[in-house]
Structures are given as C-alpha cells and as structure tokens.
Amino acid sequence: MKIFTSAQIRSIENAVIEKEGVTSIELVERAASAITWEIMSRWRPSRPMMVFAGPGNNGADALAVARMLADEGYTVTVLLFNVTDRGLSDACRHYRDELTNVPGVSFTEITNDFNPPVITRDAIVIDGLFGSGLKEPLKGGFKSLVDYINSSNATIVSIDMPSGMFGEWNEATLSRDVVHATLTLAIEFPRLSFFIQDNAEFLGEWKVLDIKLASNESRGEQSPYYLLEKKDVKRILRQRPEFCSKADFGSMLLVAGCYGMIGASQMAALGALRSGIGRLTVHGPRCGFIPMQTSVPEAMFHADQHDIVITDISPKHEYDVVALGPGIGTHDYTVRAVENFINMSTNPLVIDADGLNCIAQRPNLLEHVPPMSVITPHAGEFDRLFGPHTSHESRLKTAVEKSAYYSIIILLKGRYTSVVRPDGKIYFIGSGCQALATPGSGDVLTGIVGSFIAQGYTPDLAAAIGAYIHGMAGTLAAENDGTFGVLATDVARNISKAIRDILN
Numbered sequence: 001m002k003i004f005t006s007a008q009i010r011s012i013e014n015a016v017i018e019k020e021g022v023t024s025i026e027l028v029e030r031a032a033s034a035i036t037w038e039i040m041s042r043w044r045p046s047r048p049m050m051v052f053a054g055p056g057n058n059g060a061d062a063l064a065v066a067r068m069l070a071d072e073g074y075t076v077t078v079l080l081f082n083v084t085d086r087g088l089s090d091a092c093r094h095y096r097d098e099l100t101n102v103p104g105v106s107f108t109e110i111t112n113d114f115n116p117p118v119i120t121r122d123a124i125v126i127d128g129l130f131g132s133g134l135k136e137p138l139k140g141g142f143k144s145l146v147d148y149i150n151s152s153n154a155t156i157v158s159i160d161m162p163s164g165m166f167g168e169w170n171e172a173t174l175s176r177d178v179v180h181a182t183l184t185l186a187i188e189f190p191r192l193s194f195f196i197q198d199n200a201e202f203l204g205e206w207k208v209l210d211i212k213l214a215s216n217e218s219r220g221e222q223s224p225y226y227l228l229e230k231k232d233v234k235r236i237l238r239q240r241p242e243f244c245s246k247a248d249f250g251s252m253l254l255v256a257g258c259y260g261m262i263g264a265s266q267m268a269a270l271g272a273l274r275s276g277i278g279r280l281t282v283h284g285p286r287c288g289f290i291p292m293q294t295s296v297p298e299a300m301f302h303a304d305q306h307d308i309v310i311t312d313i314s315p316k317h318e319y320d321v322v323a324l325g326p327g328i329g330t331h332d333y334t335v336r337a338v339e340n341f342i343n344m345s346t347n348p349l350v351i352d353a354d355g356l357n358c359i360a361q362r363p364n365l366l367e368h369v370p371p372m373s374v375i376t377p378h379a380g381e382f383d384r385l386f387g388p389h390t391s392h393e394s395r396l397k398t399a400v401e402k403s404a405y406y407s408i409i410i411l412l413k414g415r416y417t418s419v420v421r422p423d424g425k426i427y428f429i430g431s432g433c434q435a436l437a438t439p440g441s442g443d444v445l446t447g448i449v450g451s452f453i454a455q456g457y458t459p460d461l462a463a464a465i466g467a468y469i470h471g472m473a474g475t476l477a478a479e480n481d482g483t484f485g486v487l488a489t490d491v492a493r494n495i496s497k498a499i500r501d502i503l504n
C-alpha cells in the first residue's frame, strides 16, 4: 500500500471531487459514517460523547459524527472552535447549521474565550480539531486546549490524526503539544508518521477506515513510502518449480559465531535453511565445529584456523552471497578479518550485528562495502555506525541519507522495520509482534535475507520480503506460545509455515 503525504492526499481528494463529481460534503458524510460505525461497535450509548471540532474539514467530520451518534441515541456535547480569522470551511459551516436543531445534542460555538467543560472519566472525547490541514505546531489557545484534553482520564478518539500531529515529520512537535489518542481512525490512508516509533504515544491504537475515496486517483500517484502487505510478498515470491534441485536455490556462506556465541551461527543458519537456501556453509572458529555439525547437520562447516574467534574470511568457493556478522564478536583479529574481506568483496553482502560493530571500529570501511549490500542494524547498532540520534524520526532520515551516500540498503529494525533503498524508497514492514524481541531473532533475519539474495531476489526485495516473513513467523510462533518466551528457534521453525501461508 502506498503511503501518501498530506499534500498528495489533498490532491487525490480534489481530483475525486472534480473528476467524479463527488462533493466535499459527500466525502465528509462517508468519513463520518465509517467513524460512527467504528465508535458504535466499541462503545454503548450510555457513554457520554464529547466532541471537539475545529474550523476545517476535520471539524466537519466531527460535527457529522456528532449528528450520527445523536441519531443513534448517544448523548453528545459539541464544542466548535471558530476562533481563527479564516472562519469555517464550507463543509464545517454546513454541518454546524445542521447540528443546531438536533435533539440530544448540546452544541456550543466558541468564537472567543471559553470555560473548559468538565471531562468525566467515562466520556469518549472525539478529537476533530485538526487533521491533514495542520500548518504549524499548535500554540496559544489550541495548545492549552490539547493539554486540557490530554490531562483528562477520558478515552480519546482522534479523527484522521491526533490533532497537532503532522502526517510526515514531527521533530518540531516533539514538545508534545499533540492530542494523545486512545484510538486514531485514519481516513482512507495511513501516514508516514504512523510508522515512526516516536509518534506511538500520540496515535494509540490506529485503524484505517476505507471510504472508497481514491482507488483510481491514487493508483497513478507516486510515493517513496510503501507499506508492504501479504499480497505484495505473494506477488514477489516465486513458487518452486516442480522439477527442481537444491542447485536452483543458491549457495550462501554464513560468517558467524565465536566462543560463547555459536548460538548466533545456529539461529542464522536455521533462518537461511528454513527460507529455502540451496546450499549453506558456515564459517566460524574451530570451537563451533561440533555444536554446528550436531545442531544444524544440514549446514556444512568450514573452520577458521583459530579456536575461538574468526581471524580469516577467505571463501574457498564462489558463493551467491556472503552473510556476515551474527555472534562474531569484535576481537581485533576479527575486525581485521572483516576489514580485509570487505576490501576484497565486490558482490552485495549481508552485514549484521557484530559485523556492523566491527565496521564501527573502522568507519572508513563503509566506503568499501559493495553497492547494494544490505546492512541490518537495530537502533543501537545504527547509532554506533552513524552517531547518536535522539529520535526515531531523525534516525530514519539519516538512514535515507546514508543509504544514498553509500549505495547500500539499510534495514532498520523496529516495530515497523524500515527497508531503505539508495533512491530514497522506504518499505515499512509491520508483520511482526512483541514476540520477536528475543535473543537470536535478528540472527534468524540475517539468515533469511541472505538466503533470498542467494535464491536470486534483488537485495532490496530480499530484505523487504525477508523482514516480512520473519515478522510473520514471529507472529505465528506467538499464536501458539503468546508474546512472552517465544524463542528465536521457534521463529525459525515458523518460517516455512509463513511462506506456505503467503503462497496459498
């Protein structure tokens, strides 16, 4: 699903109004019905509804919702803030005029000062102050109003977006003058800001409501941001042909493990094997030989000359891909081996975990990472490589910049994993759940991404579908075991099931 900016959404909306002859009132009516339906499915008419409406079409949505809820027997208090010089939008004025005579609605239009009403704990606050038309961070009376709403203990439902939040970048709003919603009901499209962890506290639970706005209008519109869904992965994944052999599914060298972290080699190897790699060789220190050959007998093992750390990475054969990093540690010998190996590599690599920590000790080394390699940092590894960040938003912006500068793919792990391409495109992946926050989970992902590159997928798609399948495998594991205590090996075990579900 494409993720559009607020400006693009406005132009899609205008195109629908012009080309399809739909009026803006009709669009508000559609949005309000979907919102009302969602509210009615969650809360009974005994809950008092308190509607805060702004001067634009977000306010119009809120006023229309107020009327619909009153029709359904809810008790509704409405406060319309008509305090700016620009007055009300046409739709907002239309719904204001309509509301003044509706039984069951207590309506007040504020044009000047006002005494804030008591918001009781059982109230449902409907936040329709501002949506995609917000121009600058809130200040003055609106800022105080938002603070007042946030200080109540009521349930807060934000229409389209929490008021005060922007659809894209919110660094300037980190002062938090934004409604903290319990539930955000987005109209037709999710926004970029929904996928950035800093904003989770504003959004609460969020849901996109389909108002059949724009299937035609949005199809042609380009966007650098994309939410990867199951149907996309199904389209990208190739079924295995009936006549096939392991030679058709690529070869991978996994450089992983050191004394005390051979488990990382096991997790990554399982990730690669469960996602269909044709041939897997693991290179690790000699101490890994027995554990690897007994716990993952499907993989070959190539022993380093050193007993406990990797000191030399010189592949003895051609591999379709080399994945490097899980559990290798950052011993001087290993840092030097990683440096030598990267300097002589020309094909895309997958680099994770301690592979990245080794690079962080030789910052110039990033210049020599082959183009289209995939690096898979979590926030800590990312900051070790590129410097400290104080927000997830700034980290994502740096990822876009560094991906372009080094011509590499950056898979930044999180609730919504972001796969950033050098051309600025970002795939967001939300298939995972809390169960994936477990040791070894990232190693499994490295194995999956490497395996898909070896199987012939381009590195950007291998990273994107790899992250999706990894997330889904974690979610499937959690269906059996809950979100506490799923093991990375459980995630690996569910990879084949996730792929089967996607292909069916």
Ligand SMILES: NC(=O)C1=CN([C@@H]2O[C@H](COP(=O)(O)OP(=O)(O)OC[C@H]3O[C@@H](n4cnc5c(N)ncnc54)[C@H](O)[C@@H]3O)[C@@H](O)[C@H]2O)[C@H](O)CC1
Binding pocket: 009, 013, 024, 027, 028, 029, 031, 032, 054, 055, 056, 057, 058, 059, 061, 084, 086, 087, 089, 129, 130, 131, 132, 133, 134, 135, 136, 137, 138, 139, 142, 159, 160, 161, 187, 188, 213
């Ligand atoms: N996407 C759709 O197809 C539909 C969206 N709908 C709803 O419409 C709003 C967007 O409406 P719009 O009128 O463009 O903007 P807002 O209501 O968010 O606000 C505009 C209003 O506010 C003033 N303003 C802007 N910033 C500030 C500020 N910092 N302080 C004070 N005042 C400010 C501005 O000048 C305008 O007067 C969208 O979110 C949906 O809720 C419809 O439902 C139709 C379909």
Ligand SMILES: [K+]
Binding pocket: 058, 127, 128, 129, 130, 131, 158, 159, 160, 161, 162, 163
């Ligand atoms: K809102």
